[in-house]
Amino acid sequence: MARLAASSKLQDSYVHALPASRALYERARRLFPDAVTHDNRRMQPFPLYVARAEGAYK
Numbered sequence: 001m002a003r004l005a006a007s008s009k010l011q012d013s014y015v016h017a018l019p020a021s022r023a024l025y026e027r028a029r030r031l032f033p034d035a036v037t038h039d040n041r042r043m044q045p046f047p048l049y050v051a052r053a054e055g056a057y058k
Contacts, residue, residue: 011045024049 015022025046028035035046 015045018046018048020051021049022046 025035
């Protein structure tokens, strides 16, 4: 699967804005291959983790 190259400024902003998702991603890397359980959840530099949802909305 080819990875798209994101600008480092955009990637840095994403990492800075989502520290909890980054921590959960690091934990998931120890548990699952490539840290995801489904290809549709693969995002760069790490996926977004949702702690709570209501109905069909996250």
